[in-house]
Amino acid sequence: MYRLALVLPALFLLAIPVLTQQQSPGTAAQKPSPYAAIPVEASKQQNPVKPSPESTARAKRWWSLDCEMCHGKNGDGKGETAKEMKLTMMDFTNPDTLKDRTDGDVFYIIKNGHNDMPAEGPRVKTEEAWDLVNYVRAFAKKKDADTKTQ
Numbered sequence: 001m002y003r004l005a006l007v008l009p010a011l012f013l014l015a016i017p018v019l020t021q022q023q024s025p026g027t028a029a030q031k032p033s034p035y036a037a038i039p040v041e042a043s044k045q046q047n048p049v050k051p052s053p054e055s056t057a058r059a060k061r062w063w064s065l066d067c068e069m070c071h072g073k074n075g076d077g078k079g080e081t082a083k084e085m086k087l088t089m090m091d092f093t094n095p096d097t098l099k100d101r102t103d104g105d106v107f108y109i110i111k112n113g114h115n116d117m118p119a120e121g122p123r124v125k126t127e128e129a130w131d132l133v134n135y136v137r138a139f140a141k142k143k144d145a146d147t148k149t150q
């Protein structure tokens with residue numbers, strides 16, 4: 001009896017790595033969204049700001065002040081601060097990066113931050129955060145247009 005009490009927990013501990021390993025191939029292919037915490041209403045919110053040269057100009061200012069040091073001037077994720085902090089950055093010039101995100105998701109992430117991504121919070125006005133959504137999306141479009149003309 002005494003022995004069984006020792007063996008059972010040991011077996012259980014052995015089973016944990018096996019179970020987690022078995023799960024990983026599936027989860028790697030269809031990563032569960034790390035932003036599952038985004039409220040549905042926030043995710044569904046429509047972007048009230050149409051992309052325009054004015055919107056781009058407003059966003060560009062904030063981008064160079066608050067985003068560029070991590071996400072890079074062109075959105076490729078190669079900013080100096082990201083390098084220093086050894087952050088794993090995504091590449092916004094790749095159209096796949098944000099394809100599963102709604103404008104509402106991106107807006108929410110900008111306003112509220114996520115993990116190592118700091119929240120803008122009240123620093124930017126609501127309209128300016130939507131400008132940034134347009135700006136972030138444009139990195140992939142620009143590259144898309146570039147490859148099409150090549």
Ligand code: HEC
Pocket residue numbers: 034062063066067068069070071081082087088089090097098101106109110114115116117118120132136
């Ligand atoms: C300190 C570095 C840092 C700064 C500054 C920063 N970000 Fe981020 N950002 C990150 C990291 C790291 C992530 C990934 C967060 C995670 O773990 O999910 C991220 C994620 C994002 C995402 C979500 C991408 C996805 O997974 O769908 C968007 C959009 C984004 N950032 C936009 C911005 C904008 C716009 C700004 C400026 C207002 C900004 N970021 C400033 C580091 C930064």
